[in-house]
Amino acid sequence: MKKKIIYYLAFPVYLTFGFIIFIAFKFTKNILRSKKAKEKFVNFYYKILPRFPKKPAPPLMPAKTIMLNFAYYFLGDNIIFSSFIAELKKNCPDIKLIVLTNAKMAPFLARNPNIEMVICRQQGIGGFFRTISKLNSYDIDIVFDHTEINFELYRHILFYLFLKYKNLIAMDKAEPFVSVGVPWEVNAHITEMPRRVAAALGFKMPDNPKYQIYLTEDERKKAAAIKACFKNKKLLIINPGSSNKMRDISAGQVEGMYKFLDGNYKNIQIVFTGLPHVLDELSGRTQYAYIPRDFTLFDTLALLETADILISPDTGIAHAATAFAVPSFILYAGPDNREQGRIAVWHPNNPKSVLLQAKGEESVADIPMDKILPALKDFLDKYGF
Numbered sequence: 001m002k003k004k005i006i007y008y009l010a011f012p013v014y015l016t017f018g019f020i021i022f023i024a025f026k027f028t029k030n031i032l033r034s035k036k037a038k039e040k041f042v043n044f045y046y047k048i049l050p051r052f053p054k055k056p057a058p059p060l061m062p063a064k065t066i067m068l069n070f071a072y073y074f075l076g077d078n079i080i081f082s083s084f085i086a087e088l089k090k091n092c093p094d095i096k097l098i099v100l101t102n103a104k105m106a107p108f109l110a111r112n113p114n115i116e117m118v119i120c121r122q123q124g125i126g127g128f129f130r131t132i133s134k135l136n137s138y139d140i141d142i143v144f145d146h147t148e149i150n151f152e153l154y155r156h157i158l159f160y161l162f163l164k165y166k167n168l169i170a171m172d173k174a175e176p177f178v179s180v181g182v183p184w185e186v187n188a189h190i191t192e193m194p195r196r197v198a199a200a201l202g203f204k205m206p207d208n209p210k211y212q213i214y215l216t217e218d219e220r221k222k223a224a225a226i227k228a229c230f231k232n233k234k235l236l237i238i239n240p241g242s243s244n245k246m247r248d249i250s251a252g253q254v255e256g257m258y259k260f261l262d263g264n265y266k267n268i269q270i271v272f273t274g275l276p277h278v279l280d281e282l283s284g285r286t287q288y289a290y291i292p293r294d295f296t297l298f299d300t301l302a303l304l305e306t307a308d309i310l311i312s313p314d315t316g317i318a319h320a321a322t323a324f325a326v327p328s329f330i331l332y333a334g335p336d337n338r339e340q341g342r343i344a345v346w347h348p349n350n351p352k353s354v355l356l357q358a359k360g361e362e363s364v365a366d367i368p369m370d371k372i373l374p375a376l377k378d379f380l381d382k383y384g385f
Contacts, residue, residue, distance in 0.1 A: 060167055060201055063141035067098040067165070070105075074243055075297070075316025076346075077190075078105050079323060082112065083209030084194030089114035091203035098138055100131070108297070111214040132162045140165040144197055169197055191349060209349070211323035215302050223302035226292075230269040234308040234385065236261065240282070241274040242315035249313050249331055250365035251281055253372065257311065260373050265385055271307075273300045273317065309383065311376075313364050314346055322350035329379050331364045331372070332357045354379050 066088070070078070078101075089097065096116045099109055103120045110118045117138075122131050143165045160168075195205045227235055238257070240249040254272075261268055271290045272282055279293070292299070301320055304310065310321045310328040321328045330348060332355055347355060356375050358367045 060142060060169075063092075063095060063167075063201075065096045065098060065138050065140050066142045066144060067100060067135065067138070067140050069143060069145045069159075070099065070101045075105070075108065076314075076319040077316075078108055079211050079213065079316060079319045080190055080349075081194065082212035082323075083191070084198065084205065085112060085114050086212050087194075087198060087203065087205055087209070088201070091198075092201065096138070098135070098140070100135065112212065113214070128158070129162070132159070136162075136164045142167045142169065142201075144169050169200060189349070190346060208351075211319065211349075213301055213305075213320060213323045215298060215305065219298050219302040220305070222299060223306050226290075226303060227306045230290075233267055233269040235271060235303075235306060236268045236309040236311070237271050237273055237304060237307045237317075239273045239310065239312040239315065239317040241278045242313045246333060246363040247313040247315065248364060249311075253365065253367070253369065254282060256369045257372065257376065260376070264377075265380065268309075268385065271303065273303070309380070309385070318348050318350075318353075322348050322353070325350070325352060327352040327379075327383050328354070329376055330355050331367060333362065333364045333366070 068081075068085075070081070085097065088095065097114060098117050098119065099115050100119050100121060101109055106118050106120050109115060119131065119134055122128065140163075143163070145168060191205070191209060194209075198205045238249075238254060240251075240254050242248055258270060261270060269290065271292070272279055273292070273295070276293075292303075295303075300317070304317065304320055304326060305324045307321075307324075307326050310317065310326050311331075312318045312321070312328065313331050318328060318330050328348060328350055330353055332347075347353075354375070356367065356372060358364065
């Protein structure tokens with residue numbers, strides 16, 4: 001009771017401090033762009049805000065409630081972290097797991113039986129405080145902050161001003177000086193983050209973590225019915241789009257691969273998946289391919305589960321194929337060195353994948369067809385097409 005009284009008495013002070021931070025960031029955003037300036041600000045911030053500790057206060061365990069704070073809004077990130085969620089629940093079955101996410105990924109996470117509650121971030125000032133109020137209704141022992149901490153984002157600072165928690169494990173891949181508790185090197189695969197958090201919580205992640213995707217029986221039946229229409233042909237899915245134009249497979253590349261496949265592999269049924277505008281562009285170029293028009297995300301995932309081959313850039317569908325152990329031909333831009341760049345961090349954790357990488361090109365669209373087609377042929381030969 002005493003703690004609650006102190007907390008509510010301090011509320012106006014926190015609110016005033018938060019307003020000052022908001023105004024400060026509005027007028028000093030450009031000043032804090034340099035790494036040195038941001039580092040000085042963070043050090044100052046730590047001094048005036050002891051509730052945001054530099055390291056988790058031991059002991060972390062036993063804990064009853066853990067909150068995962070995800071800033072990742074894309075399918076692939078959430079698929080990858082499903083392995084950590086499964087292992088956490090397996091090793092700590094009594095823990096109540098709360099996940100804070102956005103409205104886009106909430107339906108995907110809500111299917112996970114290992115999660116007690118999925119809470120969506122609400123927009124606006126009122127929404128911000130409603131979100132905080134809902135989170136504070138739980139007695140949170142540990143916050144695992146997997147956002148990209150950027151102290152130009154005043155919301156992140158305000159979030160930890162008002163959130164009630166006991167321990168914080170946070171990390172940031174972009175700027176290590178604001179990492180809290182668990183550091184991370186840029187040349188490690190993204191699965192390194194949950195490995196280190198698992199170690200902090202007292203258990204070990206498996207060497208080859210299994211990604212989890214939860215589908216309904218109706219979704220699986222719909223996918224099976226579609227595949228049955230293709231008779232005995234093998235199902236090859238081409239998913240050309242991603243969340244970033246630089247990663248997209250171009251329409252010309254798709255058309256070139258389609259003509260190569262259609263002319264040389266009569267035992268293959270090609271299916272295109274993706275956003276409506278991408279499918280519309282491809283419909284006139286690929287007349288014999290199957291293009292589903294009314295698919296939800298989960299319908300697409302269910303069909304992918306039945307597929308024999310996937311062709312895709314770096315996107316969520318590529319990581320979903322890892323969950324289903326579907327052989328995958330993945331196109332990446334950037335240097336072909338796993339110690340550098342996106343390829344080091346985001347390559348599919350799939351032993352059945354082949355990565356075709358550009359050497360210095362800025363985007364996937366720059367990879368020439370005379371490089372793609374021979375590699376694709378070798379990949380298909382390897383899997384008996």
